[in-house]
Amino acid sequence: MTASAQLCLDKPATVLMTVGHCPAGGSQASVRGVEGSDALLAARLAAGDERALAEAFDRLAPSVYSGALRVLGNGSAAQDVVQDVFVELWGHPGRYDPSAGSLRTYLIVLARHRAVDLLRSELRRVARQERHYRMTPAEPPGSASDEVMAAETASVVRAAVQLLPDGQRRVVELAYFEGLTCREVARTMGIPEGTAKSRLRLAMAKLESVLDRQLLEST
Amino acid sequence: MTAADRDPVFLPAGLRERVMAASLLAREAGQPVPAVPAISGPEAFGRAADAFYGLLAALEEQDWARPVLRDLDVQGLTGHLFGVEEDIQRAMTGDPAMADTDHVSSTQDAAVRQAGRPPALTMRDWRRAADRTLEQARARDGGTERIAVHGIRLPLDDLLVVRAFELWVHENDIRRCAGLNPSLPDPAVLRLMSDLAARMLPFAAARTGLREPVNVHLVLTGPGGGTWDLAVGQEADGQGPGQDVMIVTDAVGFCRLAANRTTPAELGPHVTGDAVRAAEVLAAASTLALD
Numbered sequence: 271m272t273a274s275a276q277l278c279l280d281k282p283a284t285v286l287m288t289v290g291h292c293p294a295g296g297s298q299a300s301v302r303g304v305e306g307s308d309a310l311l312a313a314r315l316a317a318g319d320e321r322a323l324a325e326a327f328d329r330l331a332p333s334v335y336s337g338a339l340r341v342l343g344n345g346s347a348a349q350d351v352v353q354d355v356f357v358e359l360w361g362h363p364g365r366y367d368p369s370a371g372s373l374r375t376y377l378i379v380l381a382r383h384r385a386v387d388l389l390r391s392e393l394r395r396v397a398r399q400e401r402h403y404r405m406t407p408a409e410p411p412g413s414a415s416d417e418v419m420a421a422e423t424a425s426v427v428r429a430a431v432q433l434l435p436d437g438q439r440r441v442v443e444l445a446y447f448e449g450l451t452c453r454e455v456a457r458t459m460g461i462p463e464g465t466a467k468s469r470l471r472l473a474m475a476k477l478e479s480v481l482d483r484q485l486l487e488s489t
Numbered sequence: 490m491t492a493a494d495r496d497p498v499f500l501p502a503g504l505r506e507r508v509m510a511a512s513l514l515a516r517e518a519g520q521p522v523p524a525v526p527a528i529s530g531p532e533a534f535g536r537a538a539d540a541f542y543g544l545l546a547a548l549e550e551q552d553w554a555r556p557v558l559r560d561l562d563v564q565g566l567t568g569h570l571f572g573v574e575e576d577i578q579r580a581m582t583g584d585p586a587m588a589d590t591d592h593v594s595s596t597q598d599a600a601v602r603q604a605g606r607p608p609a610l611t612m613r614d615w616r617r618a619a620d621r622t623l624e625q626a627r628a629r630d631g632g633t634e635r636i637a638v639h640g641i642r643l644p645l646d647d648l649l650v651v652r653a654f655e656l657w658v659h660e661n662d663i664r665r666c667a668g669l670n671p672s673l674p675d676p677a678v679l680r681l682m683s684d685l686a687a688r689m690l691p692f693a694a695a696r697t698g699l700r701e702p703v704n705v706h707l708v709l710t711g712p713g714g715g716t717w718d719l720a721v722g723q724e725a726d727g728q729g730p731g732q733d734v735m736i737v738t739d740a741v742g743f744c745r746l747a748a749n750r751t752t753p754a755e756l757g758p759h760v761t762g763d764a765v766r767a768a769e770v771l772a773a774a775s776t777l778a779l780d
Binding site: 272285301310313316317318319320321322324327328335343346349352353356357360361362363364 | 517
């Protein structure tokens with residue numbers, strides 16, 4: 271990025287196919303060097319400027335990656351989100367409205383949406399797997415296959431829990447898998463009890479959106 | 490970029506390359522979005538001619554006598570364009586006399602002849618001449634054959650884009666003198682115009698004697714824009730790789746600069762790199778005068 275500069279040059283005399291005129295002031299040329307703004311960056315992206323994409327990545331990818339990682343808790347999935355977000359920006363730069371906020375905010379919100387979509391998609395996959403097990407013809411209670419299915423169901427729920435953000439996942443693990451009360455969870459994690467409760471509510475809402483409640487209660 | 494813009498997060502190795510590759514697979518570098526339909530040179534000329542004719546048809550009687558350019562009034566300028574059509578048609582038939590004839594002096598008679606005539610006749614004559622140019626161009630087999638006229642030698646397709654450029658510029662000359670709002674070419678025509686002006690930048694720089702080589706990353710924003718990487722000034726002086734300069738400005742403004750209807754100062758481009766070199770490049774662009 272360069273500082274502003276004001277320059278004066280003699281205008282070359284040679285003109286091709288001239289019938290026109292140079293307006294007043296045409297004998298001097300000046301160039302302004304300016305710092306790129308989000309609007310300028312978006313306009314450059316729309317013009318197919320791959321350097322603008324590289325600049326956007328270098329400046330904003332760390333924030334996008336962090337945001338995705340916070341939701342997914344999984345580096346590989348977070349990288350997928352970063353790729354989705356920047357491919358979207360490059361393919362449809364016009365969807366970003368500079369008057370509505372910064373490009374950083376736009377991309378982070380986009381990343382969070384993509385991350386949550388990815389999370390839901392993964393949880394649905396897990397739920398489908400669980401339903402598949404339940405639709406398999408049941409054997410008499412107490413059979414070995416019942417025990418296997420119970421174990422697999424628990425495994426499915428644990429896998430779903432692993433997709434939660436760190437803070438929420440730990441609360442669920444302590445409360446449901448280790449049987450701690452909310453107060454004990456809060457004490458163990460060194461957080462206020464209210465925070466533990468709200469994290470638990472958020473976590474359960476996410477899990478319940480894809481796993482059926484009955485399964486959660488039976489686990 | 491400020492330090493606050495960066496988060497202290499280390500990105501996984503290879504992520505940048507992966508993201509860039511996936512993005513460029515989805516859309517090639519240099520291609521603007523929204524994409525504009527590709528049209529031919531004759532189509533661009535036809536659209537510009539329609540727009541120019543539409544303006545003439547909307548003028549009031551008194552507008553025809555308004556001074557517009559050099560010593561020409563609107564009617565004289567229309568006569569000049571009639572003369573250009575005649576020269577272009579002769580050039581398309583291979584008349585060597587057209588190659589180096591002067592754009593202004595060669596058409597001056599046609600311009601002067603309009604004085605005292607009913608404007609409707611001037612308008613009709615130009616329209617017929619433009620239609621003949623179009624018919625003759627469309628009848629030719631492809632647009633790659635070079636046509637030499639008024640000191641330039643270009644493939645027919647490019648020449649017709651130059652003509653579209655000229656019609657748009659003069660349409661706006663007339664609009665300005667008649668107190669009308671300026672018009673924009675449609676994006677498909679503008680894309681051809683900005684592309685031609687960008688591609689001709691190295692030639693303009695060679696003519697103006699650009700002192701040192703410059704690698705220009707030219708980004709023209711807005712509908713009809715795009716991105717070009719141009720080696721300017723290198724071949725002329727045989728020097729090594731030049732300095733990198735990025736110039737970002739809107740496509741319409743750049744076309745006005747190339748038509749010598751605005752100055753680099755008025756254009757106010759965004760520049761990174763050597764501002765002096767960028768100023769020289771823009772000064773060269775303003776000498777293209779493709780009208």
